[in-house]
Every structure is written in structure tokens, then in C-alpha cells.
Amino acid sequence: xxxxxFLAGAYALAFVGIVGYAWSLNxxxxxxxxxxxxxxxxRSEQR
Amino acid sequence: xxxxxxxxxxxxxGGVVVLGVFGYFAWGGLGKSLVYFWTPxxxxxxxxxxxxxxxxxxxxxxxxxxxxxxxxxxLRFRLTDGDTTVPVExxxxxPQMFAEGIGVxxxxxxxxxxxxRSHNVMVKHSSEYRAPEPGKHPAEYYRKLFxxxxxx
Amino acid sequence: xxxxxxxxxxxxxxxxxLLPGVYLGLVWAPPDALMGNVxxxxxxxxxxxxxxxxxxLIGFVASVLYLTRREPRWDWWAExxxxxxxxxxxxxxxxxxxxxxxxxxxWWTWDPRLTTTAIMLLIFAGYLVVRAFVExxxxxxxxxxxxxxxxxxxxxxxxxxxxxxxxxxxxQSSPETVDPEMVVALRVMFLAFLxxxxxxxxxxxxxxxxxxxxxRRLLELEAAxx
Numbered sequence: 129x130x131x132x133x134f135l136a137g138a139y140a141l142a143f144v145g146i147v148g149y150a151w152s153l154n155x156x157x158x159x160x161x162x163x164x165x166x167x168x169x170x171r172s173e174q175r
Numbered sequence: 176x177x178x179x180x181x182x183x184x185x186x187x188x189g190g191v192v193v194l195g196v197f198g199y200f201a202w203g204g205l206g207k208s209l210v211y212f213w214t215p216x217x218x219x220x221x222x223x224x225x226x227x228x229x230x231x232x233x234x235x236x237x238x239x240x241x242x243x244x245x246x247x248x249x250l251r252f253r254l255t256d257g258d259t260t261v262p263v264e265x266x267x268x269x270p271q272m273f274a275e276g277i278g279v280x281x282x283x284x285x286x287x288x289x290x291x292r293s294h295n296v297m298v299k300h301s302s303e304y305r306a307p308e309p310g311k312h313p314a315e316y317y318r319k320l321f322x323x324x325x326x327x
Numbered sequence: 328x329x330x331x332x333x334x335x336x337x338x339x340x341x342x343x344x345l346l347p348g349v350y351l352g353l354v355w356a357p358p359d360a361l362m363g364n365v366x367x368x369x370x371x372x373x374x375x376x377x378x379x380x381x382x383x384l385i386g387f388v389a390s391v392l393y394l395t396r397r398e399p400r401w402d403w404w405a406e407x408x409x410x411x412x413x414x415x416x417x418x419x420x421x422x423x424x425x426x427x428x429x430x431x432x433x434w435w436t437w438d439p440r441l442t443t444t445a446i447m448l449l450i451f452a453g454y455l456v457v458r459a460f461v462e463x464x465x466x467x468x469x470x471x472x473x474x475x476x477x478x479x480x481x482x483x484x485x486x487x488x489x490x491x492x493x494x495x496x497x498x499q500s501s502p503e504t505v506d507p508e509m510v511v512a513l514r515v516m517f518l519a520f521l522x523x524x525x526x527x528x529x530x531x532x533x534x535x536x537x538x539x540x541x542x543r544r545l546l547e548l549e550a551a552x553x
Contacts, residue, residue, distance in 0.1 A: 131271075131365040131429040138368040138425040139353075142375065142418040146523065149414050153530050160537040167544050193480045211438045211493045233493065270432025272361065280495055297431045302497040304366060304505045306357035 212280045215259040218291075225285045232261065232283075232291055233299065238275040243268075254279065254291070261285075265293040272298040330536075334529035341522035348519040351512035368426040370512055374520035375419035380482065381524055382412020383451060387479040390472035402468035403535035404528075405475055406458065409451050411527045415520075416448045431495060439488045440496035447485050450478035464542055 212233035218225050237260060240253035250265040252275075263281055273279065273296065283293035352370030359366035385408030393401035423441075424434045435441065454474045461467035489498040502510050 131363065134365050134425050134429050135353075135367055138422045139349075139371060141421050141425070142371045145414065145418050145421070146527075149411075150527060150530075153527065153534065157530060157534045157537065160534055160541065164537055164541045164544070167541055167548075189476065193477070196480055209439050209492050211495065270430070272430055272432070295433070297433055297436060297495055299495055300362070300430055300497050302500040302504050304369065304500065304509055305360045306506045306508065307360040 214256040215254060215261040216256055218261060218285060219259055223287075226287050227284055229282070229284055231280050232263075232285075232293075233278070233280040234261075235278055236273070236275050241275055250296070254281065261291050262289070263291045263293050265296050269296045270298045272300065330529055330533055334526055334533065337522050337526040337529060341519060341526050344515060344522055345519040348512065348515040351515055356508045356512040357506060362430055365426060365429050368422050369509075370516045372419060372422040372426060373513060374516045375415045375422060377517055378415035378520045378524040379412050379419055380486075381521065382408045382410075382415060382528065383447075383479060383482050384408070385528065386412060386451070386454075386475045387482075390475040393468060393472045394476075399464075399468065399539055400536070402472070403532050403539065405472060406535050407528045407531035409454050409475060410531055411524055413448065413451050413455065414527070415524065416444075416451065420444065420448065436495050438494040438496055439492040440485070440494045443481060443485045443488050447478075447481045450474070450481055454478060464539065 212231035215232065215234055218230070218232055232254060234254040234256045237253040237255050240251075242251040243249075248267050250267070250269055252263055253260050254263050255261075263283075265281065265283075269279075278299035278301070280297045280299055281291065281293035282295040282297070283291055285291050348370070352367055356367070356370075358364045386405045389401045389405035389408060392398075393405060427436075428434050454471060457474055458467055458471050461470055488494065489496055505513070
């Protein structure tokens, strides 16, 4: 064994972390935009 | 003080604090108290006061000094900083990278017998990264020392 | 939406550079003579720290700009840079720890480099916590900027720690101490991680901007009702 398990583990953890963050960022952005949308719509109806 | 002058003063004070902390670390004082390991020379210079306290000792493994007993799992080697050499005793197999001539940091206590009894051997790697030479398997370099002795 | 298309471009470019980068690092470049294949962790470890440094530097500069100009966009950039910096700080620590176990023999040790790095993570994670606890947007931006500016003092200390003090961690490498083929793979990965950082930070900036606009709208509505 040449410690390949350590190598694979390091890459897996790093990229799972980065992709996981990108994914959650996507979700947060979508929610924030939906919220902003919801906030502007009722106001335009009131007018 | 007007709010503008006050703000400028705060900025300058902040800058002085940051530079001060930085300079303190860079040129002095704290360097001494942030010693991660002692060298054998420093350890012996402490004389009797070094006995029994948990310290880290760093240096190079003297080539030809490594003795590994696979049955009792005792490891002995000599650690040098070039000027002073201290014998080290440890239990259990060292890290795979451990080899003669490599840098190590050992954690443990210095005994009155003049032997450093270590409970943890750590290998200090250099900042060099080189391709293996042709014809030699990379793992061979660090395994050859223990392959014959450590495997059951 | 300008930032939106910049983010899209950076994201695509990051993937385009990352794929050959990972190939160069994992397959094309030689293993290390002493460490063998574990040493390939270097291709995610070094770039992680580059992205961490980029994030905290943006956090620092944007915080200074916010305090001097009081424009909310600098607060958005500071938050974005630091949050993404914290992500790469974590991947840097994790990959370093996984490399340390087979190489040093320990997952972690309290040497000056590792200690100052852990403090750095705590400072900037603290920055994010502070943001979550201050209600008023302007007070939040102000307090956070102060934390970022003072906390940034630790970043150069982390960098120089391996030169000032005795550490288990090795000092910085340079192209002279690294095999030329490894340098090529490293450079590609550096670029890939910078692009990746740019993508994430720009998206995070957009999130900060959207949230700030919502927050302001809510305050307006409240004021109109009250």
C-alpha cells in the first residue's frame, strides 16, 4: 500500500466540501430571490 | 475632537496596534516563548532542570544509529543537531517516513540517565518534492528500513 | 445582470481548468521520491491556501473600503470573500491533516504554523457568527468590518510562521525545491482554484446583495406601516 487511501480521502473530502458549498449556495440564492420576488409582488398589487 | 479627527485617530491607533503585533512576532520577544522543539544542544545546556519535564526535541536521525526490535517493539536511535547528540528510546513502530538521516521531532521526557524517552516520534519533512529516480520504486526509499523487520 | 454572467463564466472556466489540473496532478506528474502518491495531496492543499488567502485579503480590503466609503457593496464583497475563504481554510486544514498522518505520523500537532492557522479559522468563522448576531444592517456591516480588519493581522503571521519559528510544518516551497513537472500541475491547479474561488465568491456576493435589498424593502414596509 502506498497510502492511496489517504490520497483518495483527501481529494474526496476537499471536493465534496467545495461542491456541497456550491450546491447550498445555489439553494440559498434561489430562496433569497424567491423571497425578494414575493416581497415586490404584493406591493405592486396594492398600487 | 471632531468626528473626522476622531476617526483618523482611531485608524492610526489601529494601524499602530497591527504593526506592533506584527513587529513583535517578526523581530523578537515572543519568538523565544514560541519554541516548538528544543535542539539537543539546548536540552543539554539546561542541565538537571531538563529532567522529567515533557518537551519536544528536534534534530536529525544519526545514520547507522537506528535499532528496531520487532519483538519488543522497542526503537532506539540517536538524534543530533550537528553539535550535540542525544540517545532516544521509543516504543512502537515509527511513522512510515522515518529513516536514517531524516529530520524528526520527538515528544517525551529527558531522563537523568541521559536518554530521551519518547512517546511520540514525528517526521519533519523538508520543502523539497522530487520525482523518484528511474529504476527505484518510490515507496522503496522509506520502506526499505522497516520492511524486513517490521512485517510479521 | 453583470455579476451573474461573470459568475457563470468563472464557473465554466473553473471546471474546464480543473479537469486537466486533476489529471496532471493525479496521473501525469511524478509521485514524490520519499512520500510516494500521498504527496499528490499537495495539488489540492496548496491551492486551497491560495484561495483562502485571496478570500481573506478581499475581506480585508473590502472592509477597509466599507469603513471609509460606507457603500453597502463593499460589505457584500467582504462577506463573500470571507465566507468562501473559510470554506477553503477548511479544505486546506483537512487535506493537510490527511497528508500529515502518513507523513509526519500525526493528524495534528500544535506547532506555530498549525496553531496560527487554527486561530485564523476561528477569527473568520467568528466574523460570520458576529454577522449573524447583529440585527441592524449598518451596525452589522460596521462591526463585521472591524473584526475582519483586526483579524487579518493573523494572516501574514500564518504565512511567516514557518520562517520565524521552529515548526513541524515545512517552510514554503519554491519552483527550485519542487520538480518541474509538479510545478506545472500545481500552476494549473492554482488557476483552477482561483477560478473556483471567483465563481463561489461572486455567487456569494449576489446572495448578499439580494438579501440586503430584501432587508431594506422590509424595513421600508415596516416604516410605512408604523
